[in-house]
Amino acid sequence: MLDINDVTISYGKTPTVKDFSLHMDEGQIISLVGESGSGKTTVIRAVLGLLPGGGKVTEGDILYQGKTLLNLTKDQWRKMRGSEISMIFQDSGAMMNPTKKVGAAFVEYIRTHENISKAEAWKKGVDMLERMRLPSGDNIMRSYPFQLSGGMRQRVGIAMGMTYQPKILLADEPTSALDVTTQAQIVRQMMELRDEYGTSIIIVTHNLGVAAYMSDYIVVMKNGFIEDKGDRDHMLHHTDNPYTQKLLAAVPSLGGARYV
């Protein structure tokens, strides 16, 4: 469904990601794992066409459902973002206008994709929030982002991202800013998205533990290249790539037993 073929991404003349290839089927959960600067965020930003200033895919192609994403018009992108392909970020609260309430951002987003009244959009938003198991969706809509806890903000982000049941959900370090308990909750909630809606997920994380828990397929990146890749079983138990092994060894273990 999503094919990234031998892609090179450059900022100006400097390539930051080289020879990246990935194939994703429906309903798959894939993790991009790596240290900061390995290029993992760059890759998923490229999928949504959101590379910051000056970034471009200079080689290769990205195909969604067989069609290339590299020459879409602004309008085509606008229709697709948030409806067919959605993205959630490390701090969903920061991704909303801090001087406006959550409801305003949600309604604004809904009315971009559907021509319905503000009241109907509001109801839809509340409904979506409650489906993500947020208590009193109406209260949340009436709150400012800074008034919500980290976990709540991420759930709001997921709710917004899932409103139109996108085929692909891109997640950029969605749990990195959360405490361990909340992390586990969000991870589990994301896995349910796949079960309930059949959404394919690409999650970017530096936490191999999270990757191991939720993904079917793991890609390890280093310095802009793919260092290692394979399905979960292979990566955890059968890989002979020294870098991957180091990452595995770095996952904290409890009482001698490895968590992974």
Next chain:
Amino acid sequence: MEKKKKNFFRQHLSFTIFLCLAIGVVLVAIFAPVITGGVSPTEGNLIDSVMAPSKDHIFGTDKLGRDIFTRVIYGTRISVTAAFSVVIIITVVGTFLGILAGYFGGLVDAVIMRISDMMIAFPGLVLALAVAGMLGASITNAVIAVSVVSWTKYARLARSLVLKIKDRDFVKAAIVTGSKTPYMLLRYMLPNVITTIVITGATDIGSMMLELAGLSFLGFGAKSPAAEWGLMLNEGRAYMQSAPWLMIFPGLAIFIVVTIFNLLGDSLRDVLDPRSE
């Protein structure tokens, strides 16, 4: 070492250009007598008064028959020295007080900040005029007056920078290991503050020049027969209709020199602090 210097100037091309222009202005001030061929800026022949620009007087003459070109050139001396003086005074005094206020906090801080509040609310013009009235109008007094109302910006700046640094771990570590106050001030507070202060100061040269010219224009700065641009504009006002060149050239001079120093200040900022867009 030579290569490093060369690379620096090549990399920061605009800064180099503007630096040269600024140095050029200073040189004009220094070599004014040479450039004007020995013509006096303060004495003129009344017979030649208010003559249009010609071969002999390329900018024309003023009401006392003085050559305007000469006066404009000599004007650089006053403007440059006065503006530099103001900037040096306010940066040194303001920064010093600001660092004291930020570092010691408490009563020292409160007193300095309240005085600074008062100075901001005080109309600069009134103060300048009062000083001019007290000691007579002169460019020196204008410098003092402008300095007294302008130091507060640097005090605030320095203070906020110091407060930001004071909280950082390396400072706390130094305190814990027993560093003494003057040492703390010099070694830690000052260097971090200097870059920003220097940039702000450089960009202020231009505006101080404008302020001083404005005061002279109103008659509270340089006094006749000094060749000061603001004063020349004032003197030329009466002849607006008949001899506009009395006003055009001095004003143009202010414009050009201020632009040069503003460009210098801006490019200096790009050199010292490239992350600021």
Next chain:
Amino acid sequence: MTKKQLGSRLLQMVIVLIGISFLTFLLTSLAPGDPVRTMFAASGVMPSEETLEVIREELGLNQPLLVRYFNWLIACLHGDFGTSFSYNKPVVTLLMARVWPTLKLTIFSTILMLLVAVPLGMLSAVYKNKFIDYLVRGITFLGISIPNFWVGLMLMLAFCVWNKWLPVISSGGDFKSMILPSVTLAIAMSAKYTRQVRTAVLEELSQDYVIGARARGVKEWKILWLNVFPNSLLPLITMLGLSIGSLLGGTSVVEVIFSYPGLGNLAVSAITSYDYYLIQGYVLWVAVIYMVINLVVDMSYNYVDPRMRLRR
């Protein structure tokens, strides 16, 4: 802002006012000029030194500084701010007469400035580093380097002398006489504010929420007009407040050039004639305006930014 904070602010204002007025009193008394002499200098008839001395006694000018200050302070509390020596009218009357023209000039030039600075600044930010950005930046750069009194004089030359379209002396009454002074002031202000607007908008554009909105497919124009631009104007409120405060104190240079009957003009003439009480009144006015505006700006900031309003 709580009542307590408000109260404490007002108290601070009073203290600062006393400080400033005393400072002014001190300075004017140190100046060697003599208001009595100036009073008669204009009329062309200079009475004898003995007569002058008698007048000085009558006006209480020979008393010690503190006594004079105290008397002035007490009179102020009764609404009497003294009488001007050079105009021979109550200070309050003189000031009040000039407030309206000054206000008009302030409003005019501020509106002109906003009409220019806000669109240009936004344009410059959105098309950063494109041609229009460089053009705007170039023009504004020149704008802040040009002496405003020279601009005023040149405009006067062009529009009043060479082409007699506009009056040389502004009565402050009709619209025509307000154009040049307002434009002169607006030019310098626009240059400064265009750059500020640009910086503020750029700052907002780099915020995460812009990326978030784009990722949700929100239309770019909606992001700009409904989110970025309103947010970027917030920090400008403080600056605008200070500028308006400064304008309300009168702009001496421009008013002198155009003979505009504003407060700035009054201040200059007051100082040149050592008109103590008029100077005091003027300084007081400027200080009060400045502090009131500061207070209003702070209060509005607290209200407008929800983060300040709700975070306690």
